[in-house]
Amino acid sequence: MRSMRFLIMNGAGNRFAVFDARSQPSFVISEEKVKVICKPGSAVMGEKGADQLIIIRDPKSSGADAFMEIWNQQGFEVDACGNATRCAGWLFMRDNDVDSMVLETNAGLLLCADASSAASKNQVAVDMGPPKLDWAQIPLKEPMHTHHVDVKLGPIDNPVLHNPGAVNMGNPHCVFFVEDFEQAKPDKVGPMIEYHPLFPEQVNVGFAKVEAKDKIRLKVWERGVGMTLACGTGACAAVVAAVRQKRTERKVEVEVDGGTLFIEWRESDDHVIMTGPVELESEGTI
Template identity: 60%
Template structure:
């Protein structure tokens, strides 16, 4: 079985090519594979990806199974989709790829030798779609940190990009104690399935600096669905334009929330760090 170690703007993945086999990932195996200092070295992996044959009747080339490094099974990962798409394009020699996930089929396009765009579909914005534990408008949700009359953080937006996101807009993202706030907010009672917590600093109406505490993975160098969610949340709060540059710890992503069809397009770099084989 082929094993690839790749990253998308720093978001690091172990990608197993299990097509044609009966291999299935398990929570324990995902934890051991992704562990810092484990088989992938000091960096470990943020997510573990398994490429399976597509389900019957699908036009997609693969089905992508996604695991966090805490053993949790999730439905979406934008940067992993871009990495998997690049592998498929290298294999086919083409400039397009169709990837089946638990949330549907994603279309990816080559934008450069090591740059891939993926159509992440429409954001889900209803409170029950995030999901939240109680009904409310999601352009601002009732989550505060600190004193009620003078909170440190407040008025985040909630967006589902295949997984739940809560996005706070802050004055200085590097001065925000994400490693303390992230775990607390990830398990906030309003999020029955936990949530990815984004912290976005607005540089201009088309440019933000973003860091994301990912549920089940912690603070990562990039989060593709988090970048999409931050731009959607910013547009809904009249802070950002629909075409936005997002600087993350590992590089740059470009997000376009198209007005024509409501789809979110994410474009960014990928890197192949290692490829090898391992016995099934």
């Protein structure tokens, strides 16, 4: 039996089981094995478990340095994960002593760059590209404007949550703007919206509290995972949705339960830049 490099990493608390399969191109993993590894209390990941399982492979495209597969706790593959992108990018840059790299995912090519400073170690910036905002790109079940989508919870004449923004950042997001997390109940509402019939591919559900024009407090119910300490694409989606609803500026500090992410939706080229921390918890072979 061959061994493989295995790492446990997190990005702002978003935790990953990382398999480096660049030396073993035939490596595959089953849905059931993903569930076993990611489950809290597993022999591999310990009490906390993993939000996602990541497999790093050789690139498929000539313009990329590495390819990243992303599997969620339920054992199915997803196209994008911002925090995992930072982790994989940091790992490649450390291994190869470079300050930038291009990571390939099912959502496209993502440029990663070292953004560390004397005050903030292990910071990585990722160009997440432009957000997808057309209803068919989210995707939604039927045509509608996506700066507000027709989803309401509570009494028709006085809904508790309503008019979320819809954004695709490599995966679909629905972002509600709230005044009070206790009243919004993200852990109860999240699974209801994840499977809402308007979203045929399910949806990540964000609950964003705007604290200032340049600051958001965010909680995310991640499809296939549940409540998570951080969601990089969710932070990007929250800022895009907030700008479209004229709630914030284009440069925003996003505080999540696991840390802080800095998001800029550039007006010059429409790209979203996400900067945040990476932590290597352990490294060895499996």
